[in-house]
Amino acid sequence: MSLIVLIFMLVFVTELISWIGTSVLLDLAYGLYIRLFYASAVSRQRELKTEILTTKKELLSTSAQDQFAKWAKLRRSVDKGLAELEKINGELSSNKTTFSLKFKSMLWILTTGLQFVVGWWYRKSAVFYLPPGWLGPITWWMSLPFAPKGSVSVGVWQMACRRVIKVGERTVRDMIKPSAILSEPVAVETESKASAEQKKKS
Structure with missing residues (x-):
């Protein structure tokens, strides 16, 4: 792997x-x-x-x-x-x-x-190398603390993975919440219609 x-x-x-x-x-x-x-x-x-x-x-x-x-x-x-x-x-x-x-x-x-x-x-190993000049002057930051210059270090890659996964989790939760919220007014509206019909009958 x-x-x-x-x-x-x-x-x-x-x-x-x-x-x-x-x-x-x-x-x-x-x-x-x-x-x-x-x-x-x-x-x-x-x-x-x-x-x-x-x-x-x-x-x-x-x-x-x-x-x-x-x-x-x-x-x-x-x-x-x-x-x-x-x-x-x-x-x-x-x-x-x-x-x-x-x-x-x-x-x-x-x-x-x-x-x-x-x-x-793997503190001194490169996870992968960035294309030359791709991120300009901040390329050096990607290799901190001990990875070769122009590469992405293990620590930076871990932070990037964690950030992407957290954003993905938040996105999924935000997608689930609106569907739950949308289903509630429908139920309330159905109940109010039913009660209104009962009042008319009475």
Whole structure:
């Protein structure tokens, strides 16, 4: 893969993750993770919730005075179920905290961290060369800080890619907003017509 495409893809993936949101990706990844590695715990958690709700319902319909033995047995069953559920919830919560830390670290390494590494490794390399005299006196700026004169450096190319992607994102959002706004007045107008017709009928 050429350097020009590699840097663009790194910047694009970083901006895409930022646009989607780390929390959304974390929830999706964690959901998949617990289904693969903690399926039995999740299944047991679901069963316990159902059992506790059923037992509680039965407990509420049982008289503590007239049917004390049955009431006490149901009460012990609810307490035991709640204790087990709390233990499972604690384990899953602890696993989520650990997974969240590892997932966020991995995302940072694969995006921002990798951009730093690539930028440092290719700091003296030219991403591509500009035609002579194309940008006049500001051509030197494109090669900052260490790339050969007349070329575009990795740092400048990263900034350019990020800027273009952000402009593209803003354009897409602006295109989506008007369509949502246009659909709302149509609905309001339809409702007002319907209410006007009802008034006429009445």
